[in-house]
Amino acid sequence: MTRVIAIANQKGGVGKTTTTINLGASLASDGQRVLIVDTDPQGNATNGLGIDKGKIEHDIYHILIDEYPLEKTIQTTQHENLDVVPATIQLAGAEIELVSQMARETRLKLGLKKVKAQYDFVLIDCPPSLGQLAINAFTASDSILIPVQSEYYALEGLTQLLNTIKLVQKHFNPDLAIEGVVMTMYDARTNLGTQVIAEVRQFFGDKVYDVVIPRVTKLAEAPSYGLPIIDYDPKSKGSLVYNELAKEVLKNHG
Numbered sequence: 361m362t363r364v365i366a367i368a369n370q371k372g373g374v375g376k377t378t379t380t381i382n383l384g385a386s387l388a389s390d391g392q393r394v395l396i397v398d399t400d401p402q403g404n405a406t407n408g409l410g411i412d413k414g415k416i417e418h419d420i421y422h423i424l425i426d427e428y429p430l431e432k433t434i435q436t437t438q439h440e441n442l443d444v445v446p447a448t449i450q451l452a453g454a455e456i457e458l459v460s461q462m463a464r465e466t467r468l469k470l471g472l473k474k475v476k477a478q479y480d481f482v483l484i485d486c487p488p489s490l491g492q493l494a495i496n497a498f499t500a501s502d503s504i505l506i507p508v509q510s511e512y513y514a515l516e517g518l519t520q521l522l523n524t525i526k527l528v529q530k531h532f533n534p535d536l537a538i539e540g541v542v543m544t545m546y547d548a549r550t551n552l553g554t555q556v557i558a559e560v561r562q563f564f565g566d567k568v569y570d571v572v573i574p575r576v577t578k579l580a581e582a583p584s585y586g587l588p589i590i591d592y593d594p595k596s597k598g599s600l601v602y603n604e605l606a607k608e609v610l611k612n613h614g
Protein backbone atom coordinates (compact mmCIF):
# COMPACT_ATOMS: atom_id res chain seq x y z
CA MET A 361 0.00 0.00 0.00
CA THR A 362 1.21 3.45 -0.89
CA ARG A 363 1.50 5.97 1.93
CA VAL A 364 0.95 9.59 0.87
CA ILE A 365 2.42 12.04 3.39
CA ALA A 366 2.23 15.84 3.21
CA ILE A 367 5.15 17.65 4.90
CA ALA A 368 3.47 20.78 6.18
CA ASN A 369 3.77 23.82 8.44
CA GLN A 370 2.66 27.20 7.17
CA LYS A 371 5.71 28.82 8.74
CA GLY A 372 8.55 29.27 6.29
CA GLY A 373 12.06 28.06 7.06
CA VAL A 374 11.17 25.33 9.56
CA GLY A 375 12.73 22.48 7.58
CA LYS A 376 9.85 21.20 5.42
CA THR A 377 11.86 20.94 2.21
CA THR A 378 15.01 19.64 3.94
CA THR A 379 12.90 16.95 5.61
CA THR A 380 11.05 16.03 2.40
CA ILE A 381 14.25 15.62 0.38
CA ASN A 382 16.25 13.78 3.02
CA LEU A 383 13.49 11.59 4.44
CA GLY A 384 12.66 10.73 0.82
CA ALA A 385 16.26 9.85 -0.02
CA SER A 386 16.71 7.80 3.16
CA LEU A 387 13.53 5.84 2.44
CA ALA A 388 14.67 5.32 -1.16
CA SER A 389 18.07 4.06 0.04
CA ASP A 390 16.18 1.52 2.12
CA GLY A 391 14.67 0.21 -1.13
CA GLN A 392 11.34 2.05 -0.89
CA ARG A 393 10.07 3.58 -4.11
CA VAL A 394 9.58 7.26 -3.40
CA LEU A 395 7.92 10.10 -5.29
CA ILE A 396 8.40 13.66 -4.05
CA VAL A 397 5.77 16.16 -5.17
CA ASP A 398 6.88 19.79 -4.99
CA THR A 399 3.90 22.09 -4.31
CA ASP A 400 5.88 25.20 -3.35
CA PRO A 401 6.19 27.87 -6.08
CA GLN A 402 9.76 28.44 -4.86
CA GLY A 403 10.58 24.97 -6.15
CA ASN A 404 13.24 24.36 -3.50
CA ALA A 405 12.68 20.60 -3.45
CA THR A 406 12.96 20.55 -7.26
CA ASN A 407 16.28 22.45 -7.14
CA GLY A 408 17.57 20.53 -4.16
CA LEU A 409 17.13 17.28 -6.07
CA GLY A 410 19.25 18.56 -8.92
CA ILE A 411 16.46 19.19 -11.44
CA ASP A 412 17.21 21.96 -13.94
CA LYS A 413 14.07 24.12 -13.80
CA GLY A 414 14.94 25.77 -17.10
CA LYS A 415 14.29 22.48 -18.89
CA ILE A 416 10.87 21.84 -17.36
CA GLU A 417 7.94 22.25 -19.74
CA HIS A 418 5.15 20.94 -17.55
CA ASP A 419 5.10 21.00 -13.79
CA ILE A 420 2.69 20.77 -10.86
CA TYR A 421 1.00 23.96 -12.09
CA HIS A 422 -0.30 22.18 -15.20
CA ILE A 423 -1.49 19.23 -13.15
CA LEU A 424 -3.54 21.49 -10.88
CA ILE A 425 -4.83 23.99 -13.42
CA ASP A 426 -5.05 22.10 -16.73
CA GLU A 427 -5.45 18.58 -15.33
CA TYR A 428 -2.30 17.68 -17.25
CA PRO A 429 -1.32 14.02 -16.62
CA LEU A 430 0.91 13.91 -13.54
CA GLU A 431 2.82 10.91 -14.88
CA LYS A 432 4.13 13.03 -17.76
CA THR A 433 5.77 15.50 -15.37
CA ILE A 434 7.73 12.95 -13.33
CA GLN A 435 11.50 13.44 -13.39
CA THR A 436 14.00 10.87 -12.18
CA THR A 437 16.79 12.02 -9.86
CA GLN A 438 20.40 10.87 -9.46
CA HIS A 439 19.25 8.89 -6.44
CA GLU A 440 17.88 5.42 -7.19
CA ASN A 441 14.17 4.90 -6.38
CA LEU A 442 13.64 8.66 -5.96
CA ASP A 443 11.47 10.59 -8.45
CA VAL A 444 10.04 14.08 -8.36
CA VAL A 445 7.09 16.04 -9.71
CA PRO A 446 8.69 19.48 -10.11
CA ALA A 447 7.44 22.96 -9.31
CA THR A 448 8.52 26.22 -10.91
CA ILE A 449 7.60 29.84 -10.23
CA GLN A 450 4.64 29.38 -12.60
CA LEU A 451 2.88 27.81 -9.65
CA ALA A 452 2.69 31.18 -7.91
CA GLY A 453 -0.46 31.99 -9.91
CA ALA A 454 -2.21 28.73 -9.09
CA GLU A 455 -3.40 29.78 -5.65
CA ILE A 456 -5.64 32.44 -7.23
CA GLU A 457 -6.48 30.60 -10.45
CA LEU A 458 -7.75 27.57 -8.54
CA VAL A 459 -10.37 29.61 -6.71
CA SER A 460 -12.60 29.79 -9.79
CA GLN A 461 -12.20 26.14 -10.80
CA MET A 462 -14.51 23.18 -10.25
CA ALA A 463 -13.42 20.44 -7.82
CA ARG A 464 -10.31 22.47 -7.13
CA GLU A 465 -9.49 20.70 -3.87
CA THR A 466 -9.12 17.27 -5.45
CA ARG A 467 -6.88 18.11 -8.42
CA LEU A 468 -3.70 16.65 -6.93
CA LYS A 469 -5.50 13.60 -5.57
CA LEU A 470 -6.86 12.88 -9.04
CA GLY A 471 -3.47 13.45 -10.63
CA LEU A 472 -1.80 10.96 -8.30
CA LYS A 473 -4.40 8.25 -8.80
CA LYS A 474 -2.77 6.62 -11.82
CA VAL A 475 0.85 6.59 -10.59
CA LYS A 476 0.37 6.08 -6.86
CA ALA A 477 0.63 2.29 -7.03
CA GLN A 478 4.14 2.55 -8.51
CA TYR A 479 5.44 4.03 -5.26
CA ASP A 480 5.66 2.99 -1.63
CA PHE A 481 5.79 6.58 -0.42
CA VAL A 482 4.59 9.85 -1.94
CA LEU A 483 5.97 12.84 -0.01
CA ILE A 484 4.35 16.20 -0.75
CA ASP A 485 6.50 19.24 0.07
CA CYS A 486 3.99 21.97 1.02
CA PRO A 487 4.31 25.74 0.57
CA PRO A 488 4.49 28.07 3.60
CA SER A 489 0.76 28.88 3.47
CA LEU A 490 -2.62 27.27 4.11
CA GLY A 491 -4.33 28.11 0.81
CA GLN A 492 -5.47 26.03 -2.15
CA LEU A 493 -2.08 24.38 -2.65
CA ALA A 494 -1.91 23.09 0.92
CA ILE A 495 -5.56 22.00 0.76
CA ASN A 496 -4.84 20.05 -2.42
CA ALA A 497 -1.90 18.38 -0.66
CA PHE A 498 -3.96 17.54 2.46
CA THR A 499 -6.84 16.19 0.38
CA ALA A 500 -4.47 13.90 -1.51
CA SER A 501 -2.70 12.62 1.62
CA ASP A 502 -3.12 9.83 4.13
CA SER A 503 -1.31 11.87 6.76
CA ILE A 504 0.60 15.03 7.63
CA LEU A 505 4.16 15.13 8.91
CA ILE A 506 4.86 18.41 10.71
CA PRO A 507 8.43 19.74 11.03
CA VAL A 508 8.70 22.08 14.03
CA GLN A 509 11.73 24.28 14.49
CA SER A 510 13.31 23.92 17.92
CA GLU A 511 12.95 27.61 18.66
CA TYR A 512 10.91 29.97 20.74
CA TYR A 513 7.33 30.38 19.40
CA ALA A 514 7.59 26.89 17.88
CA LEU A 515 3.99 26.09 18.75
CA GLU A 516 2.72 29.40 17.46
CA GLY A 517 0.63 28.94 14.34
CA LEU A 518 0.17 25.20 14.87
CA THR A 519 -3.43 25.77 15.99
CA GLN A 520 -4.12 27.27 12.58
CA LEU A 521 -2.51 24.26 10.89
CA LEU A 522 -4.57 21.86 13.03
CA ASN A 523 -7.75 23.81 12.19
CA THR A 524 -7.02 23.51 8.48
CA ILE A 525 -6.45 19.77 8.92
CA LYS A 526 -9.85 19.53 10.69
CA LEU A 527 -11.56 21.41 7.86
CA VAL A 528 -10.06 19.09 5.25
CA GLN A 529 -11.10 16.08 7.35
CA LYS A 530 -14.64 17.42 7.52
CA HIS A 531 -15.09 18.28 3.85
CA PHE A 532 -12.71 16.27 1.69
CA ASN A 533 -10.68 13.63 3.50
CA PRO A 534 -12.15 12.16 6.72
CA ASP A 535 -9.27 9.70 7.20
CA LEU A 536 -6.50 12.32 7.15
CA ALA A 537 -4.19 11.61 10.11
CA ILE A 538 -1.21 13.21 11.79
CA GLU A 539 1.78 11.13 10.68
CA GLY A 540 4.18 12.65 13.19
CA VAL A 541 6.01 15.72 14.40
CA VAL A 542 9.73 16.12 13.82
CA MET A 543 11.81 18.64 15.75
CA THR A 544 14.29 20.38 13.46
CA MET A 545 17.34 22.65 13.67
CA TYR A 546 18.02 21.77 17.28
CA ASP A 547 20.99 23.55 18.81
CA ALA A 548 22.45 21.56 21.71
CA ARG A 549 24.37 24.60 22.99
CA THR A 550 21.23 26.34 24.24
CA ASN A 551 18.69 25.31 26.88
CA LEU A 552 15.96 26.86 24.80
CA GLY A 553 15.82 24.02 22.25
CA THR A 554 15.45 21.44 25.01
CA GLN A 555 12.64 23.44 26.61
CA VAL A 556 10.83 23.79 23.31
CA ILE A 557 11.09 20.06 22.60
CA ALA A 558 9.58 19.31 26.02
CA GLU A 559 6.74 21.72 25.27
CA VAL A 560 6.03 20.17 21.87
CA ARG A 561 6.13 16.66 23.36
CA GLN A 562 3.60 17.76 25.96
CA PHE A 563 1.31 19.04 23.21
CA PHE A 564 1.67 16.23 20.65
CA GLY A 565 2.58 13.30 22.95
CA ASP A 566 3.95 10.21 21.22
CA LYS A 567 3.36 11.73 17.79
CA VAL A 568 6.76 13.41 18.22
CA TYR A 569 9.57 11.31 16.74
CA ASP A 570 12.37 10.20 19.07
CA VAL A 571 15.02 11.49 16.68
CA VAL A 572 15.68 15.22 16.81
CA ILE A 573 17.24 16.86 13.73
CA PRO A 574 20.15 19.06 14.86
CA ARG A 575 21.37 22.16 13.10
CA VAL A 576 24.04 20.82 10.72
CA THR A 577 25.75 23.05 8.15
CA LYS A 578 26.07 20.19 5.67
CA LEU A 579 22.27 19.88 5.52
CA ALA A 580 22.09 23.48 4.34
CA GLU A 581 24.94 22.98 1.83
CA ALA A 582 23.68 19.82 0.12
CA PRO A 583 20.83 21.43 -1.91
CA SER A 584 23.25 23.73 -3.73
CA TYR A 585 24.86 20.56 -5.14
CA GLY A 586 21.43 19.18 -6.05
CA LEU A 587 21.94 16.26 -3.70
CA PRO A 588 20.27 14.77 -0.63
CA ILE A 589 22.61 14.67 2.38
CA ILE A 590 22.96 10.87 2.07
CA ASP A 591 24.71 11.39 -1.29
CA TYR A 592 26.47 14.67 -0.48
CA ASP A 593 28.01 13.41 2.75
CA PRO A 594 26.76 9.96 3.77
CA LYS A 595 28.74 9.92 7.02
CA SER A 596 27.57 13.29 8.28
CA LYS A 597 25.35 13.65 11.31
CA GLY A 598 22.63 15.03 9.03
CA SER A 599 22.62 11.84 7.03
CA LEU A 600 22.46 9.67 10.15
CA VAL A 601 19.53 11.51 11.69
CA TYR A 602 17.43 11.44 8.53
CA ASN A 603 18.14 7.69 8.27
CA GLU A 604 16.85 7.42 11.84
CA LEU A 605 13.72 9.36 10.93
CA ALA A 606 13.13 7.05 7.96
CA LYS A 607 13.42 4.05 10.30
CA GLU A 608 10.81 5.52 12.64
CA VAL A 609 8.45 6.26 9.74
CA LEU A 610 8.88 2.70 8.43
CA LYS A 611 8.35 1.24 11.90
CA ASN A 612 5.02 3.04 12.17
CA HIS A 613 3.88 1.30 8.99
CA GLY A 614 4.85 -2.24 9.93
Ligand code: ADP
Pocket residue numbers: 371372373374375376377378379404488544545546573574575576577579580581583
Ligand atom coordinates in the same frame (compact mmCIF):
# COMPACT_ATOMS: atom_id res chain seq x y z
P1 ADP B 1 11.02 25.25 4.68
O1 ADP B 1 10.87 24.30 3.53
O2 ADP B 1 10.14 24.91 5.85
O3 ADP B 1 10.88 26.67 4.27
P2 ADP B 1 13.82 24.56 4.57
O4 ADP B 1 13.92 23.08 4.65
O5 ADP B 1 13.98 25.18 3.22
O6 ADP B 1 12.50 25.07 5.27
O7 ADP B 1 14.90 25.15 5.57
C1 ADP B 1 15.13 26.55 5.69
C2 ADP B 1 16.63 26.84 5.63
O8 ADP B 1 17.28 26.21 6.73
C3 ADP B 1 17.29 26.30 4.39
O9 ADP B 1 18.31 27.16 4.00
C4 ADP B 1 17.86 24.96 4.83
O10 ADP B 1 18.99 24.57 4.08
C5 ADP B 1 18.22 25.24 6.27
N1 ADP B 1 18.08 24.05 7.13
C6 ADP B 1 17.01 23.25 7.24
N2 ADP B 1 17.22 22.29 8.16
C7 ADP B 1 18.47 22.48 8.63
C8 ADP B 1 19.29 21.81 9.60
N3 ADP B 1 18.86 20.75 10.28
N4 ADP B 1 20.54 22.29 9.81
C9 ADP B 1 20.98 23.37 9.14
N5 ADP B 1 20.28 24.04 8.22
C10 ADP B 1 19.03 23.61 7.96
Ligand code: MG
Pocket residue numbers: 376377378400404486
Ligand atom coordinates in the same frame (compact mmCIF):
# COMPACT_ATOMS: atom_id res chain seq x y z
MG1 MG C 1 10.26 24.68 1.55
